[in-house]
Amino acid sequence: MQGMLSKVAQRMMTLPQIAGPHGWRGGGLGTRNQPRQPEIEPRPCKSKTGDPHPGIGFGASRPNKAKDNRQLAPKLQGVVRPTGIVYGYFNGFRGLRTASITVKGRPRLTGVTIRAEGEEVVDTVWWAGGVVGLAESHFPNPTEWGYAGGGGRLDQLTVKVLTALFRDLLVKQPSCMGNWESRLGPVPWSLVGARYRISLLSPRDWASHFKNILHRALFTRQINPEAPSSRCRCCDRETETIEHLASCKVIRKVFKFYDKLTGIKPTSRTERSRYYLLGLTPGNSPLPAGLTNLWLMVWKFIIIAFTTVDILGRKFIPDTVWQGALRRYVSKANALATRVALGIKGGVGVRSSNRQLEPLANIDADGKLWWIQSIYTELTRLQIV
Numbered sequence: 001m002q003g004m005l006s007k008v009a010q011r012m013m014t015l016p017q018i019a020g021p022h023g024w025r026g027g028g029l030g031t032r033n034q035p036r037q038p039e040i041e042p043r044p045c046k047s048k049t050g051d052p053h054p055g056i057g058f059g060a061s062r063p064n065k066a067k068d069n070r071q072l073a074p075k076l077q078g079v080v081r082p083t084g085i086v087y088g089y090f091n092g093f094r095g096l097r098t099a100s101i102t103v104k105g106r107p108r109l110t111g112v113t114i115r116a117e118g119e120e121v122v123d124t125v126w127w128a129g130g131v132v133g134l135a136e137s138h139f140p141n142p143t144e145w146g147y148a149g150g151g152g153r154l155d156q157l158t159v160k161v162l163t164a165l166f167r168d169l170l171v172k173q174p175s176c177m178g179n180w181e182s183r184l185g186p187v188p189w190s191l192v193g194a195r196y197r198i199s200l201l202s203p204r205d206w207a208s209h210f211k212n213i214l215h216r217a218l219f220t221r222q223i224n225p226e227a228p229s230s231r232c233r234c235c236d237r238e239t240e241t242i243e244h245l246a247s248c249k250v251i252r253k254v255f256k257f258y259d260k261l262t263g264i265k266p267t268s269r270t271e272r273s274r275y276y277l278l279g280l281t282p283g284n285s286p287l288p289a290g291l292t293n294l295w296l297m298v299w300k301f302i303i304i305a306f307t308t309v310d311i312l313g314r315k316f317i318p319d320t321v322w323q324g325a326l327r328r329y330v331s332k333a334n335a336l337a338t339r340v341a342l343g344i345k346g347g348v349g350v351r352s353s354n355r356q357l358e359p360l361a362n363i364d365a366d367g368k369l370w371w372i373q374s375i376y377t378e379l380t381r382l383q384i385v
Helices: 007-013 065-072 159-168 175-184 189-193 203-214 256-262 269-278 289-311 318-342 350-355 373-381
Strands: 077-081 084-090 096-101 107-114 122-127 130-134 361-363 369-371
Touching: 084 107, 084 130, 175 269, 203 269, 203 289, 256 289, 256 318, 256 373, 289 318, 318 350, 318 361, 318 369, 318 373, 350 361, 369 373
Parallel strands: none
Antiparallel strands: 077 084, 077 122, 084 096, 096 107, 122 130, 361 369
């Protein structure tokens, strides 16, 4: 027994509070005080890596025999017999261990082995986890055939994927994309389309630009047979087209303060069209969300004032347009700050809310809105705050 316990353990077992009146006194553990025969001697550690303490996570782990067996398991095959197809697992000279196929296509061993030659054994085809036939006679094979538009294996297609594949056969590229690229060159449409989403602004704020500018649906004088003239209704100098709006000296006055915020000064006519009409910088780098939202808001009020010139006979006043756009933008920012302060679902995150206003404003943890100095000065001048 002493060979089995350390000295510390022996001292602990002889303590009165542990051993008690009838506890162990250092002799054998049998009824006649005999020791256990034979005594077990501690075995030395055996480690192939030389680790003195193997088995506590430092040595190499043993291979998983079950996993290895699964990897080496034979695959289901089949042979053609006069009575039909016989499925099973081929083991060479041992023959074919036959298996029956359930209604779900799952193989089940029958315990019967038949003779089969290697040249008559054929691979099987699986469809969604079940056996459907032999590879040489089944069509289509999901590992060899698929839809031209993608979608993955045939047996893994879902209703959602199929709907998208059939829809893509009918979907055509919007004509506005080709029209813009023929005039302005390649356009990063993923960057342009990402602006039109419900965040700080709603569809009521960006739908005007989305429909009239991006999709080129603005009813200009050039295509209006009843217009008094084809010249621009704002500057009365050039033919009124959508591209002209980016170069119109009257409309560009609306963006005077906006240009100071971005620090961008396009030089060529193409750069001006890409910058003012599509919101693209000369390097196609994305503008912060706060500036993009302000740009969309400005275009909303430009289109309103632009349309009322011919319909109501009102004069296009750039300062009035800029003041209206900025006032609406401040209203949307205050609403966002209120949602943050009240913890309303959809506006709780201070960080995500600030991303919609950067770099023009910031909302603190208490929901208070802080404008940068240049914007605050402009708001004070226009008597908006």
